[in-house]
Amino acid sequence: MNRNEETACAIAFSAASIEVSPDIGVELGGYEYQRLSSRIEAPLEANAILFDDGRRRLYIVSIDTLYVGREVLDHLQKKLDDRGGRPAEVLAAATHTHFAPMLDRSKPRLGRTSDAYIAELKSRLSDLIDMLDQGQQSGSSRAYCGDAPFSVNRRLSASRRTFNNRFRAAQQVFLAPNAAGYVDRRLRIRMIDGTDGTPRAAIAHFACHPTAYPDKHAVTPDYVGAIREAIRKRCGANIPVLFLQGPAGDVRSSAMGKASALSALRTLKSGPHFKPPSMATWQAWRSRIQTFTEQLLEQPAAMHPLTGAIQVARERMPLEAVRTHISPGASIEIGSFKVGDALNIVAMNAEPLSGWVKRLPAEVMLTGYVGDVFGYLPTEADVRLGGYEVEGHASWLEVPSLEWRPGFEDRIVAKIDTLLTQAPAPMADVA
Numbered sequence: 001m002n003r004n005e006e007t008a009c010a011i012a013f014s015a016a017s018i019e020v021s022p023d024i025g026v027e028l029g030g031y032e033y034q035r036l037s038s039r040i041e042a043p044l045e046a047n048a049i050l051f052d053d054g055r056r057r058l059y060i061v062s063i064d065t066l067y068v069g070r071e072v073l074d075h076l077q078k079k080l081d082d083r084g085g086r087p088a089e090v091l092a093a094a095t096h097t098h099f100a101p102m103l104d105r106s107k108p109r110l111g112r113t114s115d116a117y118i119a120e121l122k123s124r125l126s127d128l129i130d131m132l133d134q135g136q137q138s139g140s141s142r143a144y145c146g147d148a149p150f151s152v153n154r155r156l157s158a159s160r161r162t163f164n165n166r167f168r169a170a171q172q173v174f175l176a177p178n179a180a181g182y183v184d185r186r187l188r189i190r191m192i193d194g195t196d197g198t199p200r201a202a203i204a205h206f207a208c209h210p211t212a213y214p215d216k217h218a219v220t221p222d223y224v225g226a227i228r229e230a231i232r233k234r235c236g237a238n239i240p241v242l243f244l245q246g247p248a249g250d251v252r253s254s255a256m257g258k259a260s261a262l263s264a265l266r267t268l269k270s271g272p273h274f275k276p277p278s279m280a281t282w283q284a285w286r287s288r289i290q291t292f293t294e295q296l297l298e299q300p301a302a303m304h305p306l307t308g309a310i311q312v313a314r315e316r317m318p319l320e321a322v323r324t325h326i327s328p329g330a331s332i333e334i335g336s337f338k339v340g341d342a343l344n345i346v347a348m349n350a351e352p353l354s355g356w357v358k359r360l361p362a363e364v365m366l367t368g369y370v371g372d373v374f375g376y377l378p379t380e381a382d383v384r385l386g387g388y389e390v391e392g393h394a395s396w397l398e399v400p401s402l403e404w405r406p407g408f409e410d411r412i413v414a415k416i417d418t419l420l421t422q423a424p425a426p427m428a429d430v431a
Contacts, residue, residue, distance in 0.1 A: 013192060017241070021040050024037055046121075047240040047243075048062070050132040057086055066098060073372060091347055140303045141192055144296050152252065155250045164270045176274060181250070189203070204241060228241040248354075249376050249389050253282075256277055309340065313419045317332045323402045324405065332377070334415055336419035350374060376397075
């Protein structure tokens with residue numbers, strides 16, 4: 001088969017969605033203190049899509065959880081390996097909501113796992129994969145992209161006298177709003193339509209920590225649920241909607257509360273910070289996201305046949321090439337996943353900070369929180385400033401004190417460039 005024939009081949013797809021909400025009382029992951037779930041604000045979901053070009057299958061699975069973790073990732077891969085047939089690849093990504101049960105057993109300080117929940121989840125994910133065998137069809141894709149003003153950089157480099165720094169005017173990075181800090185605010189949606197032109201699935205990509213919901217004991221996908229609801233309202237109540245979290249390591253919601261005596265005392269103690277939003281403030285913020293998404297999908301978008309080839313390339317770098325003081329065998333895993341002209345995803349088992357976007361082509365969907373996450377991935381500019389995402393997170397993610405090696409950013413970018421040159425780039429986003 002020559003190159004022209006290969007690019008003309010139709011890519012079949014199927015998609016499915018299941019609920020994965022836990023029972024009340026299960027511990028939630030994402031904070032340094034224990035939180036038992038007390039109610040379900042909105043259901044958690046696992047959504048999946050299968051692309052098949054006749055030579056290779058690619059399963060993309062999106063789960064409402066903090067991290068997917070090694071155990072669940074291995075379960076999915078084994079499920080596919082046991083099926084036999086054509087080579088199968090899996091891209092398993094967490095939406096990174098901080099209001100779901102913990103799946104990653106390697107980070108107990110962020111939440112203890114529930115054996116019963118993980119067992120039930122794995123069973124449901126097996127069912128989800130089985131569902132993808134049904135109703136495969138050819139189709140087409142549409143691309144949407146809009147500048148969504150709902151997030152803010154959370155790394156504020158400033159000189160503040162606080163009780164914690166003994167009232168010395170030392171320059172440091174606070175977890176606080178930085179209006180001048182870089183954020184990738186693109187909300188990108190790929191609609192996948194069936195042979196009859198009806199929407200059958202959607203893939204949404206956005207970068208923002210899902211941490212803003214005021215009730216820390218509630219089960220919820222946070223704002224991810226608003227994006228799903230908007231897509232389903234516009235395109236079909238039951239279509240699977242996968243959410244791929246972008247480079248959100250230094251980005252969070254712009255929904256913030258008002259100044260109070262308590263926040264003033266906290267500022268005196270530890271410096272600038274995010275003031276928690278009230279429920280009304282958060283709901284208004286969520287409503288704006290939903291409305292924005294609905295309006296984005298009302299824009300005209302060209303329909304492209306789902307044709308070409310599935311291109312998958314992975315690189316594994318020893319983590320010691322990036323930083324010192326690592327666990328034996330730890331690695332940074334990077335993957336390039338291309339589906340004809342419809343998708344161009346670069347995925348990392350890390351929490352990348354937003355500066356990485358500047359080093360990649362505009363059409364790439366940089367996706368973090370994939371598989372077995374090792375921790376934050378700052379740029380070298382971030383490292384020079386320091387802060388939580390550079391070294392302060394070490395104890396919470398169960399890693400030793402660390403130091404970032406000079407030149408690590410260029411080494412990672414070189415790896416990504418190698419992966420991206422293995423196939424032509426898919427279509428660019430629309431303005």
